[in-house]
Structures are given as structure tokens and as C-alpha cells.
Amino acid sequence: MPKEEEESIPIQQVWNRNCDKETAQPREGQIKGSLPSWLSGRLTRNGPGRVKYGKTTYNHLFDGNAVLHQFNIDDGKVTYISKYLQSDTHKRNSKANRIVIGEFGTAAHPDPCKTLLQRFMSMFEGPGSREVTDNCVVNVCHFGDELYALTETNNLRRIDPNTLDCIGEKTCLMNYIAVNTATAHPHIDPDGTVYNMGNFFAGKKGPCYNIIKFPPPKVVDGKKISSVEQATIVSQIPCQWKLAPSYYHSFGITDDYFVFVEQPFVLSLKKVFINHYTNKPYLGAVEYYPDKQVKFRIVHRSTGKQLEVEYGTEAFVTFHHVNAFVKDDQMVVDLCAIPDGSVIQSAMLEELKNPNYFVIPETLPLVRRYIMPLNVKDAPLDTNLVTLKDNPKCSAFKRSDGSIELVGQTINETHLDLPRINYKNNGKEYRYTYGVEVNPKGIEFSGLLKFDMITGEAWKWTEPNKMVSEPVFVPSPDATKEDDGVCLSSLIDKDDPHYVSLLVLNAETWKEEARVEFKADGIVTGTFHGQFAAKNDMVHVY
Known part of the structure; x- marks a missing residue:
């Protein structure tokens, strides 16, 4: 890219930064403070890094070509590398x-190699014929001993955990199971079983939401069978709006249940067809129905059957679940709720270039708790059925039609997103969540937050001119308390585009223990999600 073009975008607008060069060879960092002696492993993070190809530019925060970043912690030293995801799309x-x-x-911009007639005829091919991106830009996940980059299509890219290079061809889940899309937020059981959810638009009874199981890899007759090759659908949830399936980015899981939030933030299939034939992006097919309810769908893990009870509440948008658990026969669901459906439009990159850019608070997430009684057959009408005492503002009322009307409780008024927990408590009762503070000026991840989910107390870490990433909790090996460990986050600098560092926070005190600083070869860009793989662990969770 010509230098004058790069400099036309202020480097402070970090989501518009364009990664011009990889840091392909491991670079050792300078340590400030003291790393825990037990901390050993690799933190791999994923996010949009290249926003320009030639004179064409991506429009939305979710679109940029993936750049993988990795911090490798070994024997008291830390190295850093970054690589473009070598997807077919990027190539x-x-x-x-x-x-x-x-x-x-x-x-997509028109292919100049096609004749006018070829371009015209391609407009009459169905949406299924459009090449689906394998730009897996959102997250990474271990399926057994295989590391994959994920996005929200049904394409995955396997990557080498040591070099970050792609291994083999792209993996399309449609070759194994019926899913047109899948989330980039799977759940991982202690035995290594991975669960995910995906939409299927061509079901016999219309669109449905499929819950997918990926068992641990196994060896049969001397041949390894990977988790992906064993993929099966364990439950199907029908869409309530047949021509407008709900958008979802994550879901909840407990020891006994799956939790799916069907929100009135939908993908209009009618507009998908129209946008295909007019060569418009799928963003224009997203709709929000503020007058419709959010429905909580609870599914038994053992049978795949959905509870017949319908739990509903007023409309909101959620991208990220925090956790879910059952206590005293009541399902507790924690998530980051956004009351305004225009949130997706506020992340256009052209708008983020404006130095005076500001989003209204209604489009920013708040951590909210909902509580659902599971056995309500003989419950009285119009009486609050929530008996848990820790969250007195939560309520659940049974109405005359048998449905349960919910009212949630906001844990803290600070805007937290990209939540993480001590994953040993995933699906179980817990107390703390960790996340980023979302600053309305430029959708900046301006600080790191810790919430007490019972008292609502909050702790914050921030530093001028630094942008943080999602904090990844790593428990200490001899932990006796839930927050005994560290949170790992990467920092980038708003003024120095080549600065990147690994930040190590004490998860209990929320104080900095160490940071490891690097000077990258190219411009460092922001990330969405990542995973820590401890050196001696056989199963890598979140």
C-alpha cells in the first residue's frame, strides 16, 4: 500500500488499521514485572487485520482478513509471532x-476476467452458489489436538499451533452435518468433547437451529478419526419465524442442559435472496423486531428434547453468553444484553474513522442475569417464582397461557463485553466474570473489568492510550479459590502501531503482575477472541 494512503487513516483509529507485514519469526519480548513461575503455554488470538486489498476496502468491523497472534510462554521467556490466515479468501x-x-x-467486487455475459448469468445462480468465505476471523478452538480458526460460516481452517500456517484445505462442516452457519463460540467438556450450534435453512419443517457434538478424536483400525469427522447433530430447535431465523453468536451450556436465546435480531431470508441477486452484502438482510420477545429455549442434553415451557422477556440483542447454571431447580443465565438493535450498523469502518464518532449507550452491552424455574406445571399464576436470594430484582411470572414472563437484573452499569470466566466453573455456579470495557468513542476496548456476579462490585484496569483485548483466565495449579490465577490480555498502543504486549493481571487483586513488550515488524491490529493452551494439558478449554 502506498505510504500516503496508509497515513490518511489516523493510527488512533485502531479498527481501521491495516496490517502491512507479519511478524513471521518468533520475537522475544522484554519482561517488566514478574511472570508466575507456573505459567507456561501459548495464547493464540484472532481478529481482523487486513482491511484493504488494492484500492478496495472492507466496510464492516467483522470483515477484515484474519490475522493470528500468538504469545508463547516457556521457561520464563515469552515470544510473539503474527501471521495472516492463509485462507482461500486471502489468497x-x-x-x-x-x-x-x-x-x-x-x-465482492466484479471479477475483471469475466465477460459481461458471464457476470450477467452469475446473477441468476442461487445464494447457495455464492462462494462462502473461509476468512475465519473470530476465534480459535482446539478440537482434540487439532487447532482451528473459526468464524460464523460453516468453514473452518486448521492451523499449525507452532507456526500459525494453515494445514491442508479448508474444512466445510456441510460435508459432515447439515449446517449453513455455525458459531465461533463452542463449548468444551473436560473430556474434550466440543459442542457448537449452527443454522440449517433447508429443514423439512423450515429453518432450524442444530446443536452439534464433536467427540474426542479416536483411532479405529490404526486410523485416526478426528473430532470433525465424528460430528453429529444431537438436537434440532425449530425457528419461530420461518423466513427470519434468529442471529446468534454464542449459547449456554450446563451439566444437564443447553441454553439457546432466540432473539428478535434476525436474518431475513427474503432479503438474502434479494441481496444475492443485486450483489449486496448480507448485512442488509439483518433486521430487528423490538416489539417481539426474546425466547429462552432450554434443551435436555441427555435426550435432545426441548422443555415445553416457553420463557420470554422483552427484546434485546446479545452476542456473548457469560455462563449458565442450575441452582435449586432454577436455571440461571448470564449474558451481555444490548437493548437497541442498531448495534450492528454502528460498527461500519467508515464511521469509525470519524474522530468524533460516538455510539449511544443503548447500543452498548450490560451484563444481565435471568432466572428460570424449571418445574412450573403446578406453579401459581402471576406470582414471582424466583426464590434465589442473591438477585432480588430477577423475576419469573407464570401467565394464563402457561408461558413464563421473565424480568432480568443488570449486574453493573459499566459496559462489559467479551466475557470470560474460570472455565472450570463453566455450566456451574460461579461468582466472577472478566471482560473488556467498551468505550462508546470508537467502540474502543479501553479497559479490563472484573465483576462480582452476586454483589455487583466491579474492578477496573486501564492505561492511557492502550487498547486491551479479551482477558483469558488461567488458573494457578494449586488454586483453592475461583479467582486464584491470572488473566492474560494483549495490549496495543494508539500512538505506536508497532507496539504489542502481553499483559498479566492477578485475577484476585486485579493488579498488574507483569507485561512483556514487543516491537512488531508490521502494524499491529486488534483481536476478538482467543484460547490459552497450557503446556502439559491434554484437553484445551476456554
């Missing part, structure tokens, strides 16, 4: 020097 865009495969908010 084709690079070869054409333009965006030739569309993303969520960006349409």
Missing part, C-alpha cells in the same frame, strides 16, 4: 489485488 483477494469474495458487510 484470491491478494492475487486479484481486490476483494473478490464477499464478507458480512462487504460485497
